[in-house]
Amino acid sequence: MIEIKNITKKFQKLDENKKKVTFLADNDISFKVKEGEIVGLLGPNGAGKTTLLRIIAGIMTPNEGEVSIDGMNYKNNDLEIKKIIAFLSGNTKLYKELSPNELMEMCGNYYKVEKSVLDKRIKDIIKRFSMEKFQNQRIENLSTGQTQRVGIARCLVHNPKYYIFDEATSGLDIISSKVILDFIKEEKKNGKGVIYSTHYMEEAENICDRVVLVNKGEIIATGTPAEILKKTKTSNLRDAFFSLIGGVSNE
Amino acid sequence: MNNIFITAKKELRAIFRDKKFIAVIFLMPLIIPLYIVFMGFLYEDMDSMDKFKIGVNYQMSDVEKEIMKNIGNDLELVESENLDELKNKFNEGEINAYLTLEDGIYNLYVDTSNTEGMSITSLMNAYYEAYNNYLASNFLGEKGINPDDVFNRIKYEVKDQAKEGSSLFINILMSFALCYFIMIITVTAMNTSTDIIAGEKERGTFETLLTFPITSNEIIGGKLMAIVISCILSSLIGISTSIPAFYIVKTQTKMFKTMSIDFSLTTILASILVLVLVSCLVGVISIFLCGKAKTFKEAQGKVSILSFFSMIPMFTGLLNVSSDILYMLPIANGGSVLNDLFLKGFDPRTYTLFVVSSLVVTIVVAAIVSSQYKDEKALF
Numbered sequence: 001m002i003e004i005k006n007i008t009k010k011f012q013k014l015d016e017n018k019k020k021v022t023f024l025a026d027n028d029i030s031f032k033v034k035e036g037e038i039v040g041l042l043g044p045n046g047a048g049k050t051t052l053l054r055i056i057a058g059i060m061t062p063n064e065g066e067v068s069i070d071g072m073n074y075k076n077n078d079l080e081i082k083k084i085i086a087f088l089s090g091n092t093k094l095y096k097e098l099s100p101n102e103l104m105e106m107c108g109n110y111y112k113v114e115k116s117v118l119d120k121r122i123k124d125i126i127k128r129f130s131m132e133k134f135q136n137q138r139i140e141n142l143s144t145g146q147t148q149r150v151g152i153a154r155c156l157v158h159n160p161k162y163y164i165f166d167e168a169t170s171g172l173d174i175i176s177s178k179v180i181l182d183f184i185k186e187e188k189k190n191g192k193g194v195i196y197s198t199h200y201m202e203e204a205e206n207i208c209d210r211v212v213l214v215n216k217g218e219i220i221a222t223g224t225p226a227e228i229l230k231k232t233k234t235s236n237l238r239d240a241f242f243s244l245i246g247g248v249s250n251e
Numbered sequence: 252m253n254n255i256f257i258t259a260k261k262e263l264r265a266i267f268r269d270k271k272f273i274a275v276i277f278l279m280p281l282i283i284p285l286y287i288v289f290m291g292f293l294y295e296d297m298d299s300m301d302k303f304k305i306g307v308n309y310q311m312s313d314v315e316k317e318i319m320k321n322i323g324n325d326l327e328l329v330e331s332e333n334l335d336e337l338k339n340k341f342n343e344g345e346i347n348a349y350l351t352l353e354d355g356i357y358n359l360y361v362d363t364s365n366t367e368g369m370s371i372t373s374l375m376n377a378y379y380e381a382y383n384n385y386l387a388s389n390f391l392g393e394k395g396i397n398p399d400d401v402f403n404r405i406k407y408e409v410k411d412q413a414k415e416g417s418s419l420f421i422n423i424l425m426s427f428a429l430c431y432f433i434m435i436i437t438v439t440a441m442n443t444s445t446d447i448i449a450g451e452k453e454r455g456t457f458e459t460l461l462t463f464p465i466t467s468n469e470i471i472g473g474k475l476m477a478i479v480i481s482c483i484l485s486s487l488i489g490i491s492t493s494i495p496a497f498y499i500v501k502t503q504t505k506m507f508k509t510m511s512i513d514f515s516l517t518t519i520l521a522s523i524l525v526l527v528l529v530s531c532l533v534g535v536i537s538i539f540l541c542g543k544a545k546t547f548k549e550a551q552g553k554v555s556i557l558s559f560f561s562m563i564p565m566f567t568g569l570l571n572v573s574s575d576i577l578y579m580l581p582i583a584n585g586g587s588v589l590n591d592l593f594l595k596g597f598d599p600r601t602y603t604l605f606v607v608s609s610l611v612v613t614i615v616v617a618a619i620v621s622s623q624y625k626d627e628k629a630l631f
Contacts, residue, residue, distance in 0.1 A: 061627070078464075083464050086462075093459065094459065
């Protein structure tokens with residue numbers, strides 16, 4: 001289980017008068033993600049989703065609070081935690097000079113996957129995502145959809161228990177987005193826990209078991225989509241969000 | 252496989268699949284053999300340059316001509332009674348200087364704003380001193396005084412201690428060629444580090460790397476290893492192409508015929524260690540500077556200071572300074588130690604000073620870089 005406990009993250013930024021001011025990206029955020037569950041992290045741009053996911057993935061350190069994954073925390077088990085999670089973000093790019101095969105081999109080596117296991121797993125992944133035709137081509141020569149498939153493929157080589165997706169479908173066409181969404185549903189069936197961050201509310205409504213709505217670094221609602229719709233007396237998560245923040249002007 | 256090796260392999264793949272780096276690593280070292288051949292033949296050409304032409308506007312005696320001849324074969328006399336003709340020839344560059352005798356005073360008209368004028372002035376000073384001594388000796392002889400009792404009260408001889416096969420031109424040629432190695436290392440390190448540190452941040456792959464179970468020290472170690480390997484490869488290309496260049500200069504010129512360079516196994520191994528240590532130091536400094544940049548362009552600006560450092564060995568080489576402080580001055584000492592190795596032989600004292608100082612500075616900078624990369628500011 002992933003447990004996010006009272007995470008607070010502050011940054012320094014310059015105000016209009018170019019004076020340093022402290023900015024709260026995330027303020028006292030707590031929620032849990034079980035195995036076999038998809039939890040959506042929803043909110044507009046600048047809500048603090050990416051910072052929170054970077055903290056969950058161990059790339060950033062919080063000022064307060066801690067992340068616990070299967071009872072381990074980043075202070076004591078940094079590398080062990082990273083071995084059981086996979087982080088895929090719209091911001092994280094792939095090594096364009098490598099081929100999909102080389103990229104997966106490199107990732108497998110970082111995760112210390114045994115060579116024979118890795119070779120078999122790469123073969124399976126290539127088949128699963130129909131990457132046979134371009135498995136040895138450099139990533140820089142692939143289409144956006146093919147690159148997206150490689151992005152998912154590299155997350156699979158170490159067979160993680162938990163996935164963290166940050167705006168993974170942002171900027172993708174409907175077909176490429178579907179590949180990712182189908183993949184997430186399939187991994188849920190395999191018992192994997194997923195944190196899925198997006199600002200596409202409809203997308204989250206369709207695939208998430210529970211959602212965490214954030215705005216300006218704070219949780220404004222949490223529960224199943226149905227619970228939130230019932231609570232806000234709205235028909236979709238988009239309206240629910242606006243209802244919770246008190247209208248569009250707050251955006 | 253160790254995470255440092257995996258990271259180094261990843262970086263080397265990126266480096267050797269980029270045409271820009273291929274040009275830096277494989278073509279830039281070719282400057283060294285070209286420099287050696289070009290300068291070798293240039294010095295040779297300078298040595299066999301035409302004689303200086305001196306116009307003379309008065310009747311020179313045989314004795315004067317003989318003294319002039321003894322001063323050096325570099326002087327050729329152009330006699331003319333017409334002073335305007337000599338002036339014109341001088342102004343048009345046909346003669347380098349001219350002499351007149353007016354009211355018992357010998358005048359040398361020469362332009363000392365160029366090296367030829369300076370050389371002629373020096374030669375003519377020697378000539379007039381010799382002629383003056385000749386006249387004074389005759390005068391003393393007529394008075395019954397032995398001229399040696401006046402002019403040669405003491406006797407001295409110059410005993411040249413230069414090693415066989417060494418000369419000023421050989422030293423200059425070698426010093427510059429060896430300093431180019433330091434420059435090549437610096438340029439290679441600057442280019443590779445800019446790309447694999449700041450470029451990786453800009454391309455967004457650094458965040459991918461951070462999601463792997465790898466420590467920041469392993470990331471830095473892998474990147475440093477890739478930089479050092481690139482630098483060494485570049486240097487080895489320089490060394491392997493320089494050896495035939497030296498051979499061409501040695502066999503095709505008179506000036507460098509006696510050139511003797513120590514290419515023993517000890518010298519080669521010791522010099523490779525020098526290149527490795529300089530590469531490590533320059534590499535770790537480059538990583539430090541690039542870590543302070545958010546973009547590729549910003550990093551390029553920050554590492555440009557290293558270009559200045561790479562010129563220091565040339566300045567110290569020109570000054571011909573040989574002090575312990577120089578051998579402890581990182582980067583600058585690289586050129587001096589290489590110079591010593593190839594021209595003077597292995598000196599354990601100065602070599603140890605170089606190794607210890609380079610290691611200490613590298614470790615200190617590496618520790619700073621290690622703490623720098625633990626801070627999120629360096630990562631995003």
